[in-house]
Amino acid sequence: MLEAREEDIDRITGLFHRILKGEIPQPLVLPEDYPENEIRQVVQYANRFATEYRALADAISALSRGELDFDVPTGKMHVLQSFKNLHANLRHLTWKTQQIASGDLTQHVDFMGGFSKAFNRMTQQLKEAFAKIDRQNQDLSHANERMKRDLDAAARVQQTLLPDSLPEVQGLSFAWSYRPCDELAGDALNIFRINDDLIALYLLDVSGHGVPAALLSVTVTRGLHLARGRPHPSWPGPGPTRKPWIRYRWHRR
Amino acid sequence: MEAADRVFYAAGELAGKHFYENLITKRNSFNEFVAELQDVLRDMGIGILRIEKGDIEKLTFTLTVAEDLDCSGLPACDEQICTYDEGFISGLLSAHTGRKFSSRR
Numbered sequence: 001m002l003e004a005r006e007e008d009i010d011r012i013t014g015l016f017h018r019i020l021k022g023e024i025p026q027p028l029v030l031p032e033d034y035p036e037n038e039i040r041q042v043v044q045y046a047n048r049f050a051t052e053y054r055a056l057a058d059a060i061s062a063l064s065r066g067e068l069d070f071d072v073p074t075g076k077m078h079v080l081q082s083f084k085n086l087h088a089n090l091r092h093l094t095w096k097t098q099q100i101a102s103g104d105l106t107q108h109v110d111f112m113g114g115f116s117k118a119f120n121r122m123t124q125q126l127k128e129a130f131a132k133i134d135r136q137n138q139d140l141s142h143a144n145e146r147m148k149r150d151l152d153a154a155a156r157v158q159q160t161l162l163p164d165s166l167p168e169v170q171g172l173s174f175a176w177s178y179r180p181c182d183e184l185a186g187d188a189l190n191i192f193r194i195n196d197d198l199i200a201l202y203l204l205d206v207s208g209h210g211v212p213a214a215l216l217s218v219t220v221t222r223g224l225h226l227a228r229g230r231p232h233p234s235w236p237g238p239g240p241t242r243k244p245w246i247r248y249r250w251h252r253r
Numbered sequence: 254m255e256a257a258d259r260v261f262y263a264a265g266e267l268a269g270k271h272f273y274e275n276l277i278t279k280r281n282s283f284n285e286f287v288a289e290l291q292d293v294l295r296d297m298g299i300g301i302l303r304i305e306k307g308d309i310e311k312l313t314f315t316l317t318v319a320e321d322l323d324c325s326g327l328p329a330c331d332e333q334i335c336t337y338d339e340g341f342i343s344g345l346l347s348a349h350t351g352r353k354f355s356s357r358r
Binding site: 084085088089091092095096099104106107108110 | 282284285288291295301303304305306307315317319
Protein backbone atom coordinates (compact mmCIF):
# COMPACT_ATOMS: atom_id res chain seq x y z
CA MET A 1 0.00 0.00 0.00
CA LEU A 2 1.50 3.34 -1.06
CA GLU A 3 1.72 5.96 1.60
CA ALA A 4 2.10 9.40 0.06
CA ARG A 5 2.79 12.49 2.08
CA GLU A 6 0.49 15.35 1.26
CA GLU A 7 3.40 17.82 0.92
CA ASP A 8 5.03 15.64 -1.79
CA ILE A 9 1.81 15.61 -3.80
CA ASP A 10 1.58 19.40 -3.30
CA ARG A 11 5.12 19.90 -4.63
CA ILE A 12 4.31 17.93 -7.78
CA THR A 13 1.07 19.86 -8.20
CA GLY A 14 3.00 23.09 -7.64
CA LEU A 15 5.37 22.26 -10.50
CA PHE A 16 2.51 21.92 -13.00
CA HIS A 17 0.75 24.89 -11.47
CA ARG A 18 3.79 27.10 -12.16
CA ILE A 19 3.99 25.83 -15.75
CA LEU A 20 0.32 26.67 -16.27
CA LYS A 21 0.87 30.10 -14.73
CA GLY A 22 3.51 30.85 -17.35
CA GLU A 23 6.53 30.26 -15.16
CA ILE A 24 9.44 27.97 -15.86
CA PRO A 25 9.81 25.78 -12.79
CA GLN A 26 12.99 24.28 -11.39
CA PRO A 27 13.16 20.47 -11.13
CA LEU A 28 11.88 18.92 -7.93
CA VAL A 29 14.55 17.46 -5.64
CA LEU A 30 13.78 14.50 -3.41
CA PRO A 31 15.91 13.52 -0.44
CA GLU A 32 18.46 10.86 -1.27
CA ASP A 33 16.90 8.45 1.12
CA TYR A 34 13.45 8.87 -0.43
CA PRO A 35 11.95 5.44 -0.95
CA GLU A 36 11.86 3.90 -4.43
CA ASN A 37 8.14 4.14 -4.96
CA GLU A 38 5.54 5.53 -7.36
CA ILE A 39 5.90 9.03 -5.92
CA ARG A 40 9.61 9.07 -6.83
CA GLN A 41 8.66 7.81 -10.30
CA VAL A 42 6.06 10.56 -10.74
CA VAL A 43 8.64 13.15 -9.64
CA GLN A 44 11.16 11.79 -12.16
CA TYR A 45 8.63 12.05 -14.99
CA ALA A 46 7.51 15.50 -13.84
CA ASN A 47 11.15 16.63 -13.83
CA ARG A 48 11.76 15.17 -17.30
CA PHE A 49 8.71 16.97 -18.56
CA ALA A 50 9.76 20.23 -16.87
CA THR A 51 13.29 19.95 -18.35
CA GLU A 52 12.03 19.38 -21.89
CA TYR A 53 9.40 22.06 -21.41
CA ARG A 54 12.07 24.56 -20.28
CA ALA A 55 14.27 23.78 -23.29
CA LEU A 56 11.31 24.11 -25.63
CA ALA A 57 10.17 27.34 -23.97
CA ASP A 58 13.65 28.84 -24.37
CA ALA A 59 13.77 27.78 -28.03
CA ILE A 60 10.31 29.14 -28.83
CA SER A 61 11.21 32.36 -27.07
CA ALA A 62 14.35 32.67 -29.24
CA LEU A 63 12.34 31.93 -32.37
CA SER A 64 9.76 34.55 -31.44
CA ARG A 65 12.61 37.09 -31.27
CA GLY A 66 13.54 36.15 -34.84
CA GLU A 67 16.58 34.09 -33.88
CA LEU A 68 17.15 30.90 -35.83
CA ASP A 69 20.74 30.08 -35.08
CA PHE A 70 20.35 27.81 -32.08
CA ASP A 71 20.31 24.10 -31.40
CA VAL A 72 16.81 22.76 -31.37
CA PRO A 73 15.96 20.77 -28.21
CA THR A 74 15.62 17.09 -28.94
CA GLY A 75 13.15 14.65 -27.52
CA LYS A 76 10.35 12.37 -28.53
CA MET A 77 7.49 14.62 -27.45
CA HIS A 78 5.30 15.44 -30.40
CA VAL A 79 5.59 19.14 -29.67
CA LEU A 80 9.41 18.93 -29.84
CA GLN A 81 9.28 17.10 -33.17
CA SER A 82 6.88 19.70 -34.55
CA PHE A 83 9.09 22.49 -33.32
CA LYS A 84 12.12 20.89 -34.98
CA ASN A 85 10.09 20.74 -38.18
CA LEU A 86 9.13 24.41 -37.95
CA HIS A 87 12.70 25.44 -37.17
CA ALA A 88 14.06 23.41 -40.09
CA ASN A 89 11.50 24.94 -42.44
CA LEU A 90 12.33 28.48 -41.37
CA ARG A 91 16.07 27.87 -41.72
CA HIS A 92 15.46 26.30 -45.12
CA LEU A 93 13.39 29.33 -46.11
CA THR A 94 16.29 31.55 -45.02
CA TRP A 95 18.72 29.49 -47.09
CA LYS A 96 16.41 29.62 -50.11
CA THR A 97 16.04 33.39 -49.78
CA GLN A 98 19.81 33.75 -49.58
CA GLN A 99 20.19 31.77 -52.80
CA ILE A 100 17.58 33.91 -54.53
CA ALA A 101 19.25 37.07 -53.23
CA SER A 102 22.51 35.88 -54.75
CA GLY A 103 20.82 35.53 -58.14
CA ASP A 104 19.61 31.94 -58.24
CA LEU A 105 15.97 32.31 -59.28
CA THR A 106 15.43 28.60 -59.88
CA GLN A 107 14.67 28.07 -56.19
CA HIS A 108 11.13 27.66 -54.91
CA VAL A 109 9.63 26.80 -51.54
CA ASP A 110 6.95 24.35 -50.45
CA PHE A 111 6.07 25.60 -47.00
CA MET A 112 3.20 27.47 -45.36
CA GLY A 113 0.63 27.17 -48.17
CA GLY A 114 -0.32 30.68 -49.23
CA PHE A 115 3.08 32.04 -48.25
CA SER A 116 4.96 29.61 -50.50
CA LYS A 117 2.58 30.37 -53.39
CA ALA A 118 3.17 34.12 -52.98
CA PHE A 119 6.92 33.58 -52.51
CA ASN A 120 7.21 31.38 -55.61
CA ARG A 121 5.15 33.86 -57.60
CA MET A 122 7.44 36.67 -56.47
CA THR A 123 10.49 34.64 -57.54
CA GLN A 124 8.85 33.91 -60.89
CA GLN A 125 8.10 37.59 -61.39
CA LEU A 126 11.67 38.49 -60.51
CA LYS A 127 12.88 35.92 -63.01
CA GLU A 128 10.64 37.36 -65.72
CA ALA A 129 11.62 40.93 -64.84
CA PHE A 130 15.33 40.08 -64.98
CA ALA A 131 14.81 38.27 -68.30
CA LYS A 132 13.03 41.35 -69.65
CA ILE A 133 15.85 43.62 -68.44
CA ASP A 134 18.37 41.26 -70.05
CA ARG A 135 16.48 41.40 -73.35
CA GLN A 136 16.25 45.19 -73.17
CA ASN A 137 19.94 45.43 -72.34
CA GLN A 138 20.68 43.23 -75.32
CA ASP A 139 18.53 45.41 -77.61
CA LEU A 140 20.22 48.52 -76.25
CA SER A 141 23.61 46.94 -76.72
CA HIS A 142 22.81 46.07 -80.35
CA ALA A 143 21.44 49.57 -80.99
CA ASN A 144 24.54 51.02 -79.39
CA GLU A 145 26.77 48.85 -81.57
CA ARG A 146 24.89 49.99 -84.70
CA MET A 147 25.19 53.62 -83.63
CA LYS A 148 28.87 53.17 -82.86
CA ARG A 149 29.44 51.62 -86.28
CA ASP A 150 27.61 54.54 -87.94
CA LEU A 151 29.60 57.07 -85.95
CA ASP A 152 32.85 55.30 -86.80
CA ALA A 153 31.87 55.39 -90.47
CA ALA A 154 31.02 59.09 -90.18
CA ALA A 155 34.32 59.73 -88.43
CA ARG A 156 36.15 58.00 -91.29
CA VAL A 157 34.30 60.19 -93.79
CA GLN A 158 35.21 63.22 -91.71
CA GLN A 159 38.86 62.18 -91.76
CA THR A 160 38.82 62.19 -95.58
CA LEU A 161 37.98 65.92 -95.48
CA LEU A 162 41.17 66.70 -93.61
CA PRO A 163 44.34 67.60 -95.51
CA ASP A 164 45.75 64.63 -97.33
CA SER A 165 48.83 66.57 -98.41
CA LEU A 166 50.38 69.86 -97.39
CA PRO A 167 51.78 72.61 -99.57
CA GLU A 168 55.50 72.54 -99.99
CA VAL A 169 57.00 75.94 -99.31
CA GLN A 170 60.65 76.66 -98.97
CA GLY A 171 61.51 77.76 -95.44
CA LEU A 172 58.16 76.72 -94.00
CA SER A 173 56.72 73.50 -92.78
CA PHE A 174 53.13 72.73 -91.90
CA ALA A 175 51.91 70.14 -89.46
CA TRP A 176 48.54 69.35 -87.98
CA SER A 177 47.02 67.05 -85.51
CA TYR A 178 43.34 66.24 -85.15
CA ARG A 179 42.08 64.52 -81.99
CA PRO A 180 38.30 64.50 -81.52
CA CYS A 181 37.23 64.18 -77.91
CA ASP A 182 34.09 62.29 -79.02
CA GLU A 183 33.54 59.89 -81.88
CA LEU A 184 32.78 62.86 -84.13
CA ALA A 185 34.43 66.24 -83.90
CA GLY A 186 32.85 69.60 -84.58
CA ASP A 187 36.07 71.06 -85.91
CA ALA A 188 37.82 70.94 -89.25
CA LEU A 189 40.91 72.39 -90.84
CA ASN A 190 42.70 72.58 -94.12
CA ILE A 191 45.81 74.05 -95.62
CA PHE A 192 46.13 74.30 -99.37
CA ARG A 193 47.65 76.37 -102.05
CA ILE A 194 45.42 78.84 -103.85
CA ASN A 195 47.96 79.99 -106.43
CA ASP A 196 51.67 80.69 -106.68
CA ASP A 197 51.41 83.49 -104.14
CA LEU A 198 48.69 82.42 -101.77
CA ILE A 199 48.34 79.62 -99.26
CA ALA A 200 44.96 79.19 -97.58
CA LEU A 201 44.61 77.90 -94.08
CA TYR A 202 41.33 77.59 -92.30
CA LEU A 203 40.26 76.24 -88.95
CA LEU A 204 36.58 75.64 -88.26
CA ASP A 205 35.59 75.54 -84.65
CA VAL A 206 31.91 74.65 -84.47
CA SER A 207 30.28 75.20 -81.17
CA GLY A 208 29.47 71.86 -79.52
CA HIS A 209 30.35 68.26 -80.30
CA GLY A 210 28.81 65.22 -81.81
CA VAL A 211 26.68 64.69 -84.85
CA PRO A 212 25.12 68.20 -85.25
CA ALA A 213 28.51 69.92 -84.96
CA ALA A 214 30.12 67.36 -87.26
CA LEU A 215 27.39 67.80 -89.88
CA LEU A 216 27.85 71.56 -89.82
CA SER A 217 31.63 71.33 -90.10
CA VAL A 218 31.31 68.79 -92.94
CA THR A 219 28.88 71.07 -94.77
CA VAL A 220 31.18 74.06 -94.44
CA THR A 221 34.26 72.03 -95.37
CA ARG A 222 32.44 70.65 -98.36
CA GLY A 223 31.56 74.21 -99.43
CA LEU A 224 35.15 75.29 -99.09
CA HIS A 225 36.38 72.30 -101.07
CA LEU A 226 33.95 73.12 -103.85
CA ALA A 227 35.08 76.71 -103.77
CA ARG A 228 38.63 75.62 -104.38
CA GLY A 229 37.77 74.22 -107.81
CA ARG A 230 36.14 77.35 -109.25
CA PRO A 231 35.85 81.04 -108.48
CA HIS A 232 33.40 81.70 -105.76
CA PRO A 233 32.12 85.05 -104.58
CA SER A 234 32.86 84.24 -101.01
CA TRP A 235 36.36 83.08 -101.69
CA PRO A 236 38.98 85.58 -100.49
CA GLY A 237 40.59 87.56 -103.21
CA PRO A 238 44.00 89.22 -103.08
CA GLY A 239 42.67 92.68 -102.17
CA PRO A 240 42.17 93.94 -98.60
CA THR A 241 38.48 94.68 -99.18
CA ARG A 242 37.51 91.06 -98.86
CA LYS A 243 38.39 89.56 -95.57
CA PRO A 244 39.12 85.89 -95.65
CA TRP A 245 38.57 83.91 -92.50
CA ILE A 246 42.20 83.14 -92.22
CA ARG A 247 44.63 84.22 -94.85
CA TYR A 248 48.28 83.66 -95.10
CA ARG A 249 50.17 85.53 -97.72
CA TRP A 250 53.51 84.24 -98.63
CA HIS A 251 55.84 86.32 -100.71
CA ARG A 252 58.21 84.46 -102.87
CA ARG A 253 61.63 85.95 -102.66
CA MET B 254 24.41 -3.18 -33.81
CA GLU B 255 27.43 -1.19 -35.05
CA ALA B 256 28.07 -3.76 -37.76
CA ALA B 257 24.45 -3.49 -38.87
CA ASP B 258 24.73 0.31 -38.91
CA ARG B 259 27.80 0.11 -41.14
CA VAL B 260 25.95 -2.17 -43.57
CA PHE B 261 22.94 0.17 -43.62
CA TYR B 262 25.22 3.18 -44.13
CA ALA B 263 27.08 1.52 -47.03
CA ALA B 264 23.78 0.45 -48.61
CA GLY B 265 22.43 3.99 -48.34
CA GLU B 266 25.63 5.42 -49.78
CA LEU B 267 25.43 3.13 -52.79
CA ALA B 268 21.76 3.98 -53.28
CA GLY B 269 22.53 7.71 -53.08
CA LYS B 270 25.27 7.38 -55.70
CA HIS B 271 23.02 5.49 -58.12
CA PHE B 272 20.11 7.80 -57.38
CA TYR B 273 22.30 10.73 -58.45
CA GLU B 274 23.60 8.99 -61.55
CA ASN B 275 20.17 7.87 -62.77
CA LEU B 276 17.70 10.51 -61.63
CA ILE B 277 19.55 13.81 -61.31
CA THR B 278 20.08 15.73 -64.53
CA LYS B 279 21.12 19.18 -63.33
CA ARG B 280 24.67 18.68 -62.25
CA ASN B 281 26.35 21.95 -63.16
CA SER B 282 25.65 23.91 -60.01
CA PHE B 283 24.96 22.94 -56.43
CA ASN B 284 21.82 25.06 -56.23
CA GLU B 285 20.28 23.57 -59.34
CA PHE B 286 21.19 20.13 -58.07
CA VAL B 287 19.46 20.84 -54.74
CA ALA B 288 16.36 22.25 -56.44
CA GLU B 289 16.02 19.17 -58.64
CA LEU B 290 16.81 16.79 -55.80
CA GLN B 291 14.05 18.34 -53.69
CA ASP B 292 11.55 17.88 -56.49
CA VAL B 293 12.54 14.30 -57.21
CA LEU B 294 12.55 13.27 -53.53
CA ARG B 295 9.15 14.86 -53.03
CA ASP B 296 7.62 13.48 -56.23
CA MET B 297 8.84 9.96 -55.45
CA GLY B 298 7.46 10.19 -51.93
CA ILE B 299 10.88 9.65 -50.39
CA GLY B 300 10.97 12.75 -48.24
CA ILE B 301 11.06 16.51 -48.00
CA LEU B 302 14.62 17.79 -48.27
CA ARG B 303 15.44 21.05 -46.58
CA ILE B 304 18.86 22.68 -46.65
CA GLU B 305 19.20 24.66 -43.44
CA LYS B 306 22.74 25.86 -43.94
CA GLY B 307 25.22 25.37 -46.70
CA ASP B 308 28.79 26.38 -47.31
CA ILE B 309 29.79 25.23 -50.77
CA GLU B 310 33.39 26.33 -50.25
CA LYS B 311 33.84 24.43 -47.02
CA LEU B 312 31.52 21.69 -48.25
CA THR B 313 29.53 21.63 -45.04
CA PHE B 314 25.79 21.37 -45.08
CA THR B 315 23.04 21.12 -42.51
CA LEU B 316 19.94 19.55 -43.97
CA THR B 317 16.86 17.71 -42.88
CA VAL B 318 14.84 15.09 -44.67
CA ALA B 319 11.35 14.87 -43.26
CA GLU B 320 9.38 11.65 -43.65
CA ASP B 321 12.59 9.97 -44.61
CA LEU B 322 13.31 6.48 -45.75
CA ASP B 323 13.73 4.45 -42.65
CA CYS B 324 12.70 6.69 -39.75
CA SER B 325 9.12 7.19 -40.72
CA GLY B 326 6.54 4.58 -40.04
CA LEU B 327 8.81 2.60 -37.77
CA PRO B 328 7.32 1.26 -34.58
CA ALA B 329 8.38 3.21 -31.50
CA CYS B 330 11.36 1.30 -30.25
CA ASP B 331 13.24 4.06 -28.44
CA GLU B 332 16.06 3.84 -30.99
CA GLN B 333 16.83 5.98 -33.99
CA ILE B 334 17.67 3.89 -37.02
CA CYS B 335 18.70 6.46 -39.56
CA THR B 336 22.05 5.20 -40.76
CA TYR B 337 20.66 4.31 -44.19
CA ASP B 338 19.62 7.94 -44.68
CA GLU B 339 23.01 9.18 -43.54
CA GLY B 340 24.63 6.97 -46.14
CA PHE B 341 22.10 8.00 -48.78
CA ILE B 342 22.75 11.74 -48.25
CA SER B 343 26.48 11.10 -48.13
CA GLY B 344 26.32 9.14 -51.42
CA LEU B 345 24.33 11.90 -53.13
CA LEU B 346 26.64 14.71 -52.05
CA SER B 347 29.78 12.70 -52.79
CA ALA B 348 28.48 11.88 -56.28
CA HIS B 349 27.74 15.55 -56.96
CA THR B 350 30.91 17.08 -55.59
CA GLY B 351 33.34 14.25 -56.31
CA ARG B 352 34.49 14.58 -52.70
CA LYS B 353 34.04 12.11 -49.90
CA PHE B 354 31.29 13.24 -47.55
CA SER B 355 30.39 11.96 -44.16
CA SER B 356 26.96 12.73 -42.81
CA ARG B 357 26.01 12.80 -39.19
CA ARG B 358 22.57 12.72 -37.72
